[in-house]
Amino acid sequence: MSFRNPEVLAPRVLSVLRIVSAFLLIQHGSAKLLGFPRVAFFDNLQLFSLLGVAGILELVGGVLLLIGLFTRPTAFVLSGLLAFAYFLGHATKGFVLVPFLNQGEAAVLFSFVFLYIAAAGAGPWSVDALRTRGSATAPSPAAA
Secondary structure (H helix, E strand, O other): OOOOOOOHHHHHHHHHHHHHHHHHHHHHHHHHHOOOOOOOHHOOOOOOOHHHHHHHHHHHHHHHHHOOOOOHHHHHHHHHHHHHHHHHHHHHHHHOOOOOOOHHHHHHHHHHHHHHHHHOOOOOOOOHHHHHHOOOOOOOOOOO
């Protein structure tokens, strides 16, 4: 594989971006819901609080994105979740337009990465790609 052939490389890099982003998001959800890795802030987290629901979406949505199942709608929902998280949890700390100063960089970056994935799709290394290939019908002899 060569960098001179972006038609081959770009879809594969999209799959890698989806997988790595999902893996990182799963860590946020597992910290909230499963206590691993342990973050003291989440020790007494209520499941049906805003953070608890965010943890559910991060964990379940992260797993769906990791395997590439229902990628577009999942990425869209997660993009909205992370935008909501930024404006509710970080922008209220001041400096709305400077995420570096309110520790909102990850939320902003995740939000835009997931928005891109919602538009671009899962890439070739995904369950969605397998489902699409499996549901494609063979061309009829008349079409050939």
